[in-house]
Amino acid sequence: MIEVNEKIAIEHGLKKDEYKKICDLLKRTPNITELGVFSAMWNEHCSYKSSRRHLKKLHTKGKQVIQGPGENAGVVDIDDNDAIVFKIESHNHPSFIEPYQGAATGVGGIMRDVFTMGARPIANLNSIHFGSPDHEKTRNLLRGVVKGIGGYGNCIGVPTIAGQTCFDESYNGNILVNAMTLGLVNKNKIFYSKAAGVNKPVIYVGSKTGRDGIHGASMASAIFDDKIEEKKPTVQVGDPFTEKLLLEACLELMAGKSIISIQDMGAAGLTSSSIEMASKGDLGIEIDLTKVPCREENMTPYEIMLSESQERMLIVLEEGKEKEAKEIFDKWNLDFAVIGKTTDSKNIELFFKNEKVAEIPIDFLAENAPMYDRKWIKSELPKKNSFSKDQFKSLKLGECLNKILSDPNISDKEWIWNQYDHTVMGDTIQKPGGDAGVVRVHGTNKAVAATVDSSATYCNAHPLTGGKQVVCESWRNMISVGAKPIAITNCLNFGNPEKEKNMGEFVECVEGISEASKYLNYPVVSGNVSFYNETKDKGIKPTPSIGGIGLLANYKKMITMELKKNGNYLFVIGKTEGHLDQSVFARSILSRFEGPPPEVNLFNEKHNGLIILNLINKKLIETCHDVSLGGILTALSKMSIKGNKGVNIFPINGLVNKFEYLFGEDQGRYIIEIKPENLENVEKILKNDSIHFDKLGLVEGSEINYGNDLKISIDDIKQGYKKWLREYMVS
Amino acid sequence: MKSSVIIFPGSNCDRDMDVALKKFGFKNQMVWHNDDEIPKSDLIVLPGGFSYGDYLRCGSIAGKSKIIKSVIDFANSGGLVLGICNGFQILTETGLLPGILQQNKYLNFICKNVFVKIKNKENKYFKNIKKDVLELHIAHNEGNYFCSNDELKSIEDNDQIAVTYCDQKGNDDEENNPNGALKNIAGVFNKNKNILGMMPHPERMIDQYLSGEDGSLFFENLIGSL
Numbered sequence: 001m002i003e004v005n006e007k008i009a010i011e012h013g014l015k016k017d018e019y020k021k022i023c024d025l026l027k028r029t030p031n032i033t034e035l036g037v038f039s040a041m042w043n044e045h046c047s048y049k050s051s052r053r054h055l056k057k058l059h060t061k062g063k064q065v066i067q068g069p070g071e072n073a074g075v076v077d078i079d080d081n082d083a084i085v086f087k088i089e090s091h092n093h094p095s096f097i098e099p100y101q102g103a104a105t106g107v108g109g110i111m112r113d114v115f116t117m118g119a120r121p122i123a124n125l126n127s128i129h130f131g132s133p134d135h136e137k138t139r140n141l142l143r144g145v146v147k148g149i150g151g152y153g154n155c156i157g158v159p160t161i162a163g164q165t166c167f168d169e170s171y172n173g174n175i176l177v178n179a180m181t182l183g184l185v186n187k188n189k190i191f192y193s194k195a196a197g198v199n200k201p202v203i204y205v206g207s208k209t210g211r212d213g214i215h216g217a218s219m220a221s222a223i224f225d226d227k228i229e230e231k232k233p234t235v236q237v238g239d240p241f242t243e244k245l246l247l248e249a250c251l252e253l254m255a256g257k258s259i260i261s262i263q264d265m266g267a268a269g270l271t272s273s274s275i276e277m278a279s280k281g282d283l284g285i286e287i288d289l290t291k292v293p294c295r296e297e298n299m300t301p302y303e304i305m306l307s308e309s310q311e312r313m314l315i316v317l318e319e320g321k322e323k324e325a326k327e328i329f330d331k332w333n334l335d336f337a338v339i340g341k342t343t344d345s346k347n348i349e350l351f352f353k354n355e356k357v358a359e360i361p362i363d364f365l366a367e368n369a370p371m372y373d374r375k376w377i378k379s380e381l382p383k384k385n386s387f388s389k390d391q392f393k394s395l396k397l398g399e400c401l402n403k404i405l406s407d408p409n410i411s412d413k414e415w416i417w418n419q420y421d422h423t424v425m426g427d428t429i430q431k432p433g434g435d436a437g438v439v440r441v442h443g444t445n446k447a448v449a450a451t452v453d454s455s456a457t458y459c460n461a462h463p464l465t466g467g468k469q470v471v472c473e474s475w476r477n478m479i480s481v482g483a484k485p486i487a488i489t490n491c492l493n494f495g496n497p498e499k500e501k502n503m504g505e506f507v508e509c510v511e512g513i514s515e516a517s518k519y520l521n522y523p524v525v526s527g528n529v530s531f532y533n534e535t536k537d538k539g540i541k542p543t544p545s546i547g548g549i550g551l552l553a554n555y556k557k558m559i560t561m562e563l564k565k566n567g568n569y570l571f572v573i574g575k576t577e578g579h580l581d582q583s584v585f586a587r588s589i590l591s592r593f594e595g596p597p598p599e600v601n602l603f604n605e606k607h608n609g610l611i612i613l614n615l616i617n618k619k620l621i622e623t624c625h626d627v628s629l630g631g632i633l634t635a636l637s638k639m640s641i642k643g644n645k646g647v648n649i650f651p652i653n654g655l656v657n658k659f660e661y662l663f664g665e666d667q668g669r670y671i672i673e674i675k676p677e678n679l680e681n682v683e684k685i686l687k688n689d690s691i692h693f694d695k696l697g698l699v700e701g702s703e704i705n706y707g708n709d710l711k712i713s714i715d716d717i718k719q720g721y722k723k724w725l726r727e728y729m730v731s
Numbered sequence: 732m733k734s735s736v737i738i739f740p741g742s743n744c745d746r747d748m749d750v751a752l753k754k755f756g757f758k759n760q761m762v763w764h765n766d767d768e769i770p771k772s773d774l775i776v777l778p779g780g781f782s783y784g785d786y787l788r789c790g791s792i793a794g795k796s797k798i799i800k801s802v803i804d805f806a807n808s809g810g811l812v813l814g815i816c817n818g819f820q821i822l823t824e825t826g827l828l829p830g831i832l833q834q835n836k837y838l839n840f841i842c843k844n845v846f847v848k849i850k851n852k853e854n855k856y857f858k859n860i861k862k863d864v865l866e867l868h869i870a871h872n873e874g875n876y877f878c879s880n881d882e883l884k885s886i887e888d889n890d891q892i893a894v895t896y897c898d899q900k901g902n903d904d905e906e907n908n909p910n911g912a913l914k915n916i917a918g919v920f921n922k923n924k925n926i927l928g929m930m931p932h933p934e935r936m937i938d939q940y941l942s943g944e945d946g947s948l949f950f951e952n953l954i955g956s957l
Contacts, residue, residue: 157743
């Protein structure tokens, strides 16, 4: 057996003082299995040692919250005994090393988190970020990730209903793959990971354990260097077919009353699942590793404990229910093994071939895990740019619009979502490509809307504002389809927390998220943190991804973003000041990259959103789309393209320059379409509530016209908008 | 009218099919792949999904499964057997339908609405459908139909082509071929027209809030013609 020393501990990703703490706690040197267990539990990915202190500041409460952060996933009430279980999680590091399997197992992992709680997954979403399109790796990474996400989700038969794809050179060496799943559960039949009772059988079900993924969680807690190719063996391999069987078998077992607690084996496999169950139940756990079903021969206790083989679950059963449970897993052809029991020792005790190979007090691994108060620096709000009229003089609106619509971050992503099955389960009523994906709650009049958003550019310019903005953007996407926003899940992707600047970005983004979600009653109920997204000293832009969900009490009232009918009026809700700093226009047309992100006014945000929801519920508006990247003209163009209808834009009132008005990215705005007969009524409601609105134009013809400055056919703008990604992928 | 939907491990459109059949009046039952026999039925459906993971070749393991013997017997005695997507793949694997389904031409999974032209209405599946072109939905990675020249001649001679990919107006040319299928074939019959396999999913198009409702026409006709 390998003798443990400081050097080996450091190779396991532990710091010197952490290793010393382990020896002090145990009052001896750990053996190699124990060291492996410590390293798996104490790495950043599992212990949240840099982030825990700050995550406590998140707003996590609300009447709708059944389960907040700390479980496999968050749970919210959607009335009539129905609840939605949902969470987002990162699989960044593995996806960069092996895009197909990395992304596939990311999807598999998040779905397990959801059905572990007793919920049937009803929708998948994802947020994926890649390096610059010109970077040599980008195209293959994108292709691999999309195939991986599709390969897994399509096979399981859960629709992928929405997502987001971004390109930025800061991800050249660290792509982001964040996967989100929503599941539906009866709120009285939710399963938790907390074990209870002594001498209860501990059951292993699912796939066999192999040598894949050993130390995956530690890998996800390290920065990349030149040797990343050597890390390929730490990437897990997914088997969606087995997961589908596991899903059905678990739900079948859950219909009965034999499960005390259940936990999927995700990051750090058997180690973290067994320890979490025991820790939450304030119990001990005893496992005979000889009984763990293994795929490969001669696996050591160390390997069995650290394997991240996929599609496995750990269950604590009521005594005497083993036979009944085994029959279900036999039916689905899955491994089922009683591998241990709960104890009152409060230790984890591992046996192998009749010998005790490890014994560690669970406290040491969970509560005594290191927690750091890392140093961080505050970001100043950058000074505003002043754009002179001369800068706009030579610009033509139409050319600017075409350039923006074919920008990689704006252009159509159909090439991606056509590869995801988005209609299986027969309840998808809003497909990808709209403001949010919407699925019906099967057999009811309700529907759930979901979306994922991030705004790394804004977060990079000013993390506090960026954090607020991305929550608001998510909220607006819910409103735009007519859903009442309920709650969010966040995936916090950041650089190296040991660097004060990166840590500061994290702290301030979290602060921003917290402030906005509290104000909007849009609490965070689950999530994860991914640090060390850094390659050779270059970190990513701070990228919190926000997964939001909302509820439609009557799905027939859902609305979409495409223009509906000639002769209808278009209004912009919310004030347009023409904020160009950090906008797509400033960056891609004016080549200006500095300045503050648009200001977030939470009062207006909430006020405007609730009015829109009111108008939708009263059936007074036909169409709604929020104004985000690229401003009013970009939003309008997308509405035109989707509805195949033109617009005549009215002359702009006020002092704002037309470029600022049409491309500015001020927050809290929506474009709505109103039938002439509802015009008076809508105006009255808006005025009564002191909502700022502009009359933007009329739906008509097959062109977008703005006086003498813009005359462009829908077919023309469609070209650029639709073709960029398709051409990029085949070139 | 009684129908049976066979569930293989890895099937994932079984519930959708169950919902659709019941909506249009079938008394449907679910049958497990390991069962010995199929309850008395007027229609057997092999649903979409990834039976047994489709790791060897789509539909190949399901084509050798325990229940499939009963399906073959039922089909050979003239019973109606419908295979959608993976179900179509399984039917070609059993030899009940001619040809095979290869990987899509551009090697990607495709999920989108398509139009299909009904090529033969002299059968229970399409008999009273008034429209000639239906808007349906595909979601597959292996839907690229192929068969030998001799087989093609035989299925053409026997009017076995059921539906072809086309545009809204019914032009079933190369431009409207999403996956490279031979002659734009989206679905075929056996010689007796009691067995139909097709890639598009009518069960995903059964009300106005979904991607479309032409799937309703299919099921309405089916129950009406039995």
